[in-house]
Amino acid sequence: MWLQSLQTQGPGIEMLRDGLGYGVAVFGFPLAMHYVCRYIDRDARYNLMVAAVNWTAPWQSLLMAAGYLLYFWNLVPPVMGNLALLLASGFNMVYIWFVVYSTLAITRGMAVLIVSLMALIQLAAWLLTQITAF
Numbered sequence: 001m002w003l004q005s006l007q008t009q010g011p012g013i014e015m016l017r018d019g020l021g022y023g024v025a026v027f028g029f030p031l032a033m034h035y036v037c038r039y040i041d042r043d044a045r046y047n048l049m050v051a052a053v054n055w056t057a058p059w060q061s062l063l064m065a066a067g068y069l070l071y072f073w074n075l076v077p078p079v080m081g082n083l084a085l086l087l088a089s090g091f092n093m094v095y096i097w098f099v100v101y102s103t104l105a106i107t108r109g110m111a112v113l114i115v116s117l118m119a120l121i122q123l124a125a126w127l128l129t130q131i132t133a134f
Contacts, residue, residue: 021129028121029053036114042104049103056099060092093119 030050037046067088071081093115101111 017131018129021125021127023125024128025122025125028125029118032117032121033114036117037104040104040106040110042106045104049100052099052103053096056092056095060095063088063092 033050034046037043037049042049064085067085070076070084074081076084096118097111097115100106100114101108104111104114106114
């Protein structure tokens with residue numbers, strides 16, 4: 001029902017959609033990880049993991065900016081620009097995986113699941129901002 005109300009047009013609704021998406025993006029992963037860490041008995045390492053993941057953000061942003069620079073400014077052939085974005089995104093995912101794996105001291109597979117959860121939360125946040133009337 002509330003998703004249908006977000007399909008209407010108008011500046012207030014657009015701000016609400018963007019705000020919801022931003023809220024999910026910012027608070028979704030830490031909140032989900034709070035419960036995941038409780039479930040897998042890693043409560044004591046939760047703060048370390050969140051701090052470490054947050055510290056990766058500048059490096060991720062820098063790497064993605066370089067990829068977008070190559071992609072959007074056509075500094076390389078289009079295929080190479082696509083490859084640059086793919087490599088930057090892939091490296092960032094592996095980097096986050098390593099941070100989660102090492103800070104929580106969990107198995108590699110569990111770290112993959114946690115990084116996948118993070119990606120799903122980010123996707124849900126982005127999708128919330130894309131709701132439009134049809």
